[in-house]
Amino acid sequence: MDKLVIEGGKPLSGTIVIQGAKNAALPILAASLLVDGTVIIDQVPKLLDIDVMLSILRDLGCRAEHIGQSVVLDTASLHSSHVPETLMRQMRSSIFLMGPLLARFGRVEIYQPGGCAIGERKIDLHLRGLEALGAEIKETGSRIICTAERLKGADIVLDFPSVGATENIMMAAVLAEGITTITNAAREPEIQDLQHFLNQIGAKILGAGTDTITIEGVRSVVPCRYRIIPDRIVTGTVMVAAAATRGQVTLQNTNPAHLTSLIHVLRRAGVQVIVDGDIIKVGGASRPKAIDRIVTNPYPAFPTDLQSQVMVLLALADGTSLMKETIFEGRFKHVDELVRMGADIRIDQNCAFVRGVPRLYGATVEATDLRAGAALVIAGLAAQGQTIVEQVHHIDRGYDEIETLFNRLGAKITRYSAALNNRVIPG
Ligand SMILES: CC(=O)N[C@H]1[C@@H](OP(=O)(O)OP(=O)(O)OC[C@H]2O[C@@H](n3ccc(=O)[nH]c3=O)[C@H](O)[C@@H]2O)O[C@H](CO)[C@@H](O)[C@@H]1O
Numbered sequence: 001m002d003k004l005v006i007e008g009g010k011p012l013s014g015t016i017v018i019q020g021a022k023n024a025a026l027p028i029l030a031a032s033l034l035v036d037g038t039v040i041i042d043q044v045p046k047l048l049d050i051d052v053m054l055s056i057l058r059d060l061g062c063r064a065e066h067i068g069q070s071v072v073l074d075t076a077s078l079h080s081s082h083v084p085e086t087l088m089r090q091m092r093s094s095i096f097l098m099g100p101l102l103a104r105f106g107r108v109e110i111y112q113p114g115g116c117a118i119g120e121r122k123i124d125l126h127l128r129g130l131e132a133l134g135a136e137i138k139e140t141g142s143r144i145i146c147t148a149e150r151l152k153g154a155d156i157v158l159d160f161p162s163v164g165a166t167e168n169i170m171m172a173a174v175l176a177e178g179i180t181t182i183t184n185a186a187r188e189p190e191i192q193d194l195q196h197f198l199n200q201i202g203a204k205i206l207g208a209g210t211d212t213i214t215i216e217g218v219r220s221v222v223p224c225r226y227r228i229i230p231d232r233i234v235t236g237t238v239m240v241a242a243a244a245t246r247g248q249v250t251l252q253n254t255n256p257a258h259l260t261s262l263i264h265v266l267r268r269a270g271v272q273v274i275v276d277g278d279i280i281k282v283g284g285a286s287r288p289k290a291i292d293r294i295v296t297n298p299y300p301a302f303p304t305d306l307q308s309q310v311m312v313l314l315a316l317a318d319g320t321s322l323m324k325e326t327i328f329e330g331r332f333k334h335v336d337e338l339v340r341m342g343a344d345i346r347i348d349q350n351c352a353f354v355r356g357v358p359r360l361y362g363a364t365v366e367a368t369d370l371r372a373g374a375a376l377v378i379a380g381l382a383a384q385g386q387t388i389v390e391q392v393h394h395i396d397r398g399y400d401e402i403e404t405l406f407n408r409l410g411a412k413i414t415r416y417s418a419a420l421n422n423r424v425i426p427g
């Protein structure tokens with residue numbers, strides 16, 4: 001497995017352009033299966049999860065090429081609605097294939113998806129949503145077969161505003177007969193992006209971004225070209241890194257409206273954040289202030305996907321902060337690693353009590369999942385001395401060469417590739 005060696009202690013400075021959003025690109029690539037023809041998706045980041053999604057699409061019969069930041073996907077030769085278990089298990093987002101394949105073929109055969117070790121991550125809300133649309137579901141071990149001659153619109157109330165379930169139901173309902181409403185829908189910006197894409201191919205959807213989404217079924221959809229939104233979690237990661245290293249960074253190609261809760265938190269910590277159109281400037285000249293309470297919750301509240309990164313900033317703050325994680329029960333795995341770097345953090349159930357220390361020290365640490373890994377990179381950048389982050393493949397799921405991203409801002413990060421006998425990969 002690759003590892004990153006970080007020479008810490010340097011303030012980040014300079015300008016970077018933010019990549020497209022993984023969590024928007026993955027469902028939109030899956031939704032492209034509703035189309036019979038060629039779809040071009042722009043601003044698709046080069047990530048492990050995107051590679052897995054393209055492998056699945058090819059396995060189903062599509063032609064898929066990732067050229068620069070654009071994916072050209074030809075679904076004309078799509079012939080299968082069976083996703084092999086080995087591919088399903090490579091990521092959580094393989095579950096997005098379920099809705100579109102069911103809508104297109106009237107039958108889909110999949111397996112329980114894989115994903116980060118951040119919690120139980122059931123798919124009951126996805127399955128119940130499809131059942132409400134008329135699908136018959138048979139589960140045998142990890143195999144799931146869904147069938148429905150033609151899906152029928154229904155009123156669906158989600159017990160929890162699940163991002164993935166909202167998206168799967170939206171995709172399945174596009175070709176259903178009649179009207180579907182999703183109540184207590186998730187409101188994340190990626191759901192709005194999915195609605196925009198689906199409407200561009202000819203779907204009739206209203207309400208994404210609110211808690212009620214209405215989908216009027218159509219008989220068919222058409223090809224289009226579409227550009228993915230900027231990644232708000234990568235944007236937030238860089239903002240926090242700038243603050244934690246007390247640097248000055250300008251981020252281009254952002255959507256500040258998607259980051260209101262983080263901007264609020266950073267300003268409370270005394271970090272300077274200036275917003276100008278799609279540009280965000282972050283300046284972290286002095287030691288951050290502690291924040292009494294941050295609670296992760298569905299959008300527009302503070303995102304779970306930025307909890308670990310912000311914890312690094314609070315670990316360096318003046319005073320004691322509390323972070324409560326309400327979405328995933330296994331999302332504090334970075335804490336032990338941060339403690340190895342000198343942080344003073346105590347966990348009690350789903351709360352982390354973070355007593356700020358003046359500095360962190362380099363250590364060898366392990367990325368246990370995507371955002372935990374990103375947090376350790378930030379900690380390494382801010383720490384005194386050398387940090388080695390192992391198990392980098394987790395980070396590669398969501399950041400397009402994180403070392404290159406930060407090296408452009410003056411960091412010194414070197415990747416050693418296991419595949420190349422631990423040789424350095426030029427960043
Ligand atoms: C590809 C993608 O967009 N991933 C994001 C998406 O994941 P994902 O779509 O998996 O997250 P959900 O919103 O579905 O999950 C939130 C909570 O609901 C639970 N749940 C979910 C579905 C279900 O059928 N049953 C159930 O109990 C989950 O276990 C979790 O506790 O939203 C999460 C919450 O913002 C983010 O952290 C992920 O980065």
Ligand SMILES: C=C(OP(=O)(O)O)C(=O)O
Pocket residue numbers: 023091092093115116118305370371398
């Ligand atoms: C948890 C995440 O992704 P996924 O849902 O793909 O595991 C994430 O992006 O932080």
